[in-house]
Amino acid sequence: VPNKRLGTHTIAFETPPVLIGHAAVAGKKEGDGPLGNSFDHISTDSYWGEATWERAESQMQKMAFAIAADKTGIPQRQVDFIFAGDLLNQCIGSTFGHRDSDIPFFGLFGACSTMGEGLCLAAIAIDGGFAEVTAAITSSHFCTAERQFRFPLEYGGQRTPTSQWTVTGAGAAILAQSGTGPAVTHITPGRIVDAGIKDPNNMGAAMAPAAYETIRQHFEDTGRKPDDYDLIVTGDLGAMGHAVVTDFFKRDGVTLRTYQDAGLMIYNRDQQDVGAGGSGCGCSATVLNGYLLNAIRDGKWNRILFCPTGALMSTTSAQQGESIPGICHAVAISTIG
């Protein structure tokens, strides 16, 4: 058995899996934001033509996957494994979205880190020789998340300034052993970090310590430095979490010159009334599969570190007074050659 481990927590792929296709679909508010042009489809209808918002979310995953697969020229049925998850109880956005796919399915729960978790496992399956083509897919929907996690929309409750806005969007990435596109060269799967924060309206701060830990570990394991990346993107930490991560590295004497957060990139905070920024599995997923991977293909960047973050809590855990554990998986993506 080959040893593909680097340092204590990082994997360096022998034959970096290639991101041969990717797509992002999003809602109207996201379409109106600064990255609107990069999305493959924008729906003005929050129901996406379906009877319920939950079905809409499933439809979003299905559509993101179909568009991503179309771009590769490989029929969907030739995808060996789907890795997918979402925020809904029992991940019904994903399971109902792919129930007709006839493709072996691995359901994931990584909260808003799911795009990273899916990429890690999809790349592992490829580089290990277990699959030729895999897909990592995730989604979130403002309306399904609000009614599940917070209040019925009809309630019209006041939002706090540190609260974030759940992105309506889905992203899909197709990975293969070879092909055209940037490649996943390294992954640093994250550990759960619980900093003891209990405010569900300040999840950015709750997740930031996990992001710091994973990114720091990635640098330690690979010997790389922040400036080796044209861009480091966490998500969805929002304004609070971005400041915390920046500060943590500063204390280590490390300046993050190229650091951005998906939750801050997707909306125009001055005009869109989204509190501290975007959140949800769909936030980092649409930013990656819409904006970032397209920009890499266009030559804007050669090497990025994609670090989506998840808050591993539920309404039950919050009601029971538990703190909010966070997780972050880091995925290094480079152009080849």
Place this chain on the structure above:
Amino acid sequence: VPNKRLGTHTIAFETPPVLIGHAAVAGKKEGDGPLGNSFDHISTDSYWGEATWERAESQMQKMAFAIAADKTGIPQRQVDFIFAGDLLNQCIGSTFGHRDSDIPFFGLFGACSTMGEGLCLAAIAIDGGFAEVTAAITSSHFCTAERQFRFPLEYGGQRTPTSQWTVTGAGAAILAQSGTGPAVTHITPGRIVDAGIKDPNNMGAAMAPAAYETIRQHFEDTGRKPDDYDLIVTGDLGAMGHAVVTDFFKRDGVTLRTYQDAGLMIYNRDQQDVGAGGSGCGCSATVLNGYLLNAIRDGKWNRILFCPTGALMSTTSAQQGESIPGICHAVAISTIG
């Protein structure tokens, strides 16, 4: 990149990952059942010493993992990845159970198939050279499941004859590149199958078509026949689902002589008032990590096919009139030598 695929949906491991340690912990009712002797710990306290049932479930996962790791002699911290999931909203049984572990964590949602999904991914990580030691862990708790999925326990609602009883229990398996114990030789990851059944009190029948599809596919891909296995175990289909799978194979002219179901093995249905049998992630997990793997070590069987099944629904999907998609992952386990 090596090609480890066999047929259309099966993986044959090059260096079959070894199940070097395993443990099962369970509640009093499960301890009173026919497999009670095989569990490593039985708690008479449904709270497991914790303040809430949810924390009890996390404690169960933690304990199963600790006991399994202890048996291997390898410190928990040397486990490279944990793959864990459960039935609770946002999988808090798993995330809170392992938040202090400091081990890279992949959260899964496969409903009651989670032990199979975890074994698939834990084995892939090992055989691909991405990890030296991995753990697959899952749990369910009667009280957390009842109050989330059905009714508050205080309501005392009548149960239907086809309904199943959620197992209070957790199972953990530790896999490694080498060591002593049976090995995972093949996996056939499942596709989602939706037979259109809508009765949440008859999930065995809803999941049975998925079990049939995966097991049939496994035989087709490997060229093996049912009698090549000393035991084929689905779970948790219960009495209804077991009959459906048996019947489906009969129609193909195939007799399953060694076929059992974890949901039927764990309780004494005549005396324990559990409806059609056990269910929950903890059902197949405790049957595997308690009874089955111990019996293999004792020489009772040499080759088994472990096929846990999951119903991929939520209370929201049921309320919205959706049918219940099922999934089943098959894991072939053999003694080496």
